Amino acid sequence: MAIQVAVCGPRDCTPEERRNAYELGRLLAGRGAVVVCGGYTGVMEAVAQGAHEAGGTVVGVLSRADREGANPYLTVAIPTGAGEARNAIIVNSADAVIAVGGSWGTLSELALAMRRGRVPVVQLGGWRVYDEHGEVVPGIRYATGPAHALELTGLWP
Amino acid sequence: MAIQVAVCGPRDCTPEERRNAYELGRLLAGRGAVVVCGGYTGVMEAVAQGAHEAGGTVVGVLSRADREGANPYLTVAIPTGAGEARNAIIVNSADAVIAVGGSWGTLSELALAMRRGRVPVVQLGGWRVYDEHGEVVPGIRYATGPAHALELTGLWP
Amino acid sequence: MAIQVAVCGPRDCTPEERRNAYELGRLLAGRGAVVVCGGYTGVMEAVAQGAHEAGGTVVGVLSRADREGANPYLTVAIPTGAGEARNAIIVNSADAVIAVGGSWGTLSELALAMRRGRVPVVQLGGWRVYDEHGEVVPGIRYATGPAHALELTGLWP
Amino acid sequence: MAIQVAVCGPRDCTPEERRNAYELGRLLAGRGAVVVCGGYTGVMEAVAQGAHEAGGTVVGVLSRADREGANPYLTVAIPTGAGEARNAIIVNSADAVIAVGGSWGTLSELALAMRRGRVPVVQLGGWRVYDEHGEVVPGIRYATGPAHALELTGLWP
Structure with a gap:
């Protein structure tokens, strides 16, 4: 079975986040990875479009119980009907998680x-989490661009 | 996006149910449908093998939070971590549901x-549900074989 | 912790099913059991009312992500946002499951x-499930009335 | 129906977090609120103990499909079998969310x-989230102690 990479990010995203997500989609499809995303607009749509146009497989794990509002680039739609609890399913489905941009859903x-x-969990832009002592909580890897994000997953050494 | 058909059935199945599920997988892949199943053994594995060998896309919506025990014919694995609640996700993902054989999970x-x-909901073999008056509860369509099951979905008129 | 008993049944129920569910609620509360139900109308409301009026604790495990449509007899509401997948949560929460009347959701x-x-799984009225050979699939216990249903759970020997 | 307040926090907590959670449980029960928590150890157990000892109702929304590992102070246990997706159910069940201490699950x-x-979402200690510009992402209310946390929910003006 192919490697599966989840790409997360806000519905309302900046043009730069959209470009980064699209490029990530292209790169992941080029490596033969299945892209898993939330299936709607913004970063979710951009990564799906990138992967779709590069001939890849894209799975949209939807919060709704039907396909309404799903973006048109999905190979497979999974309408969980689980609301935001589907975020846990996206994460469970992934050999690596990459977030582009920040929002409460993404966090x-x-x-x-x-x-x-x-x-591995990688961030490209977005928010930062600090502990009680004012230090970044360790564990997340911070990328400077889409190619660096792929590199930081460690999946293609 | 492609048509998605869920094929359900018991882990412990008869050789005939296995043959029927395998044939269903082949036929569905031949029509370009994505097969959605529970992802483990028995009927789930047979339909996945049939679709996989015919070049189709197979999604396993797993009850566990990881891929342990998943059959080797899945194109995509969705480890929901939702236990048997994942049965609702399988159903939500389908343009038609076909059951091969009977079990409590299948029911x-x-x-x-x-x-x-x-x-449309189609059964090939398996259990029957009767109401308080001893009559079959209407709505499910009963098929005599894999090709008939596809016909009864009404998806390929 | 108290014994928890799930009582399931259709939204659209007969007056007799409503009476049976109400009586079940009273009896269960009288034994000190927590009643778990789907939280809406019909059988769910009748069992909740019965338990509530007998001073018992009633939990409504709701399909929606908010409390809209919940009946007014719940002590606690759990808006799962999981749709019909919440049926698995109701079942997981129970030391015994009692169904009053028949519907696809109840089944x-x-x-x-x-x-x-x-x-233990007990039915009071409702549908019957037969296997391929025309015999009732074994395992479910059939009660003739609310008190008999409690007896068949085996929880209060 | 009573007000329901979710109290979240890590399994591995400091003695101070445990004291704060216990006190929160006592205060919430004293106001007649139902306490909703994750049902296991650490902060979850402390808030449950506080509420239980003050005569309140405590609901544990468990990640497992059974009650194994649940703390002994729960009035009601809801074994969702949904894994960490149950965090969304805890949140949906709440008229206010209070977090004591920091962890990835709590976040x-x-x-x-x-x-x-x-x-309303209130934090007592724990982590902080900053946006791309180094500013705290607004919306969460920060309390200095258990009584202040209750006040910040705005539920008892």
Whole structure:
């Protein structure tokens, strides 16, 4: 079975985040990875479009119980009907989690991925988490661009 | 996006159920449908093998939070970590639900599909549900073989 | 911790089913059991009312992500946001499952309870499941009335 | 129906976090609120003990499908079998969310609560989230002690 990489990020994203997500999609499809995402707009749509246009397989794990609002680049749609609890399913499905940009939904996915603790978690832009002593909570890897994000997953040494 | 068909059935199945599921997988892949199944052994593995060998895409919506025990024919694995609640996700993902053989897990999927009420539900063998008056509860379509099951979905008129 | 008993049944129920569910609620509260139900109308509301009026604790495990449509007799509401997948949560929460009346949603709960296989499953009226050979699939206990249903759980010998 | 307040926090907590959670449980029970928590050890156990000893109702929304490992202070146990996806259920169940201390699991609950956006979210100690510009992401209310946390929910003006 192919490597599966989850790419997370906000619905409302900046043009730069959109470009980064699209490029990530292209790169992941080029490596033969299945892209798992939330299936809607913004970063989710950009990574799906990138992977789709590069001939890759894209899975949208949807919060709704039907396909309404899903972006048109999905190979497979999984309408979980689980609401935001589907973020845990996205994380469980991944050999690595990459977040592009910041939002509360995106942060919940990063936190669930770190809580799970089995796979590399990479951020490209977005928010930072500090502990009570004012220090960055360790564990997340910070990338400077899409290619660097792929490198930081360690999946293609 | 491609048509998605869920094929359900017991882990412990008869040789005939296995043959029927395998043939269903081949036929569905031949029509370009994505096969969605529970991802483990028995009917789930047979339909996945049939679709995989015919070049199709197979999604395993797993009850566990990891891929342990998944059959080797899946294109995509979705480890929901939701236990048997994942049966509702399988049903939500389907443009038609086909059950091969009978078990309590399979019956829960048929019942959830009928409860949802939006898509054709087809049985090939398996159990029957009767109401208080001793009459079959209507709604499920009964097929005599794999090709007939596809026909009864009404998806390829 | 108190014994927890799930009582399942259709939204659209007969007056007799409503009376049976109400009486079950009273009896269960009288034994000190926590009643777990789906939290909405019909059988769910009747059992909640019965338990509430007898001073018992009633938990409504809701399909929606908010409390809209919940009946007014719940002590605690759990808005799962999981849709019909919440039926698996109701079943997991129970030391015994009792179904009053028949519907596809109710059957999914019975099937999930039998699939789980750890606790007594009792029906009061409702549908019957037959195997390929025309025989009732064994395992479910059939009660003739609310008091008999409690007796068949075996929880209060 | 009573007000329901979710109290979140790490399994591995400091003695101070344990004292704060216990005190929160006592205060919430004293106000007649139902306490919703994750049901296991650490902060979850301390808040449950506090509420239980003050005569309150405590619901443990468990990640496992059974009650193994649940703390002994729960009035009701809901074994979701949903893994960490149950964090979304805890958040959906709450009229206010209070977090005591920091961990990735706790952060996922805070993030899901902020993503939901309908109820006050309060932190007592724990981690901080900063955006790309180095500023605290607004929305969470920071308390200096258990009584202050209750006050910041705004539920008892």
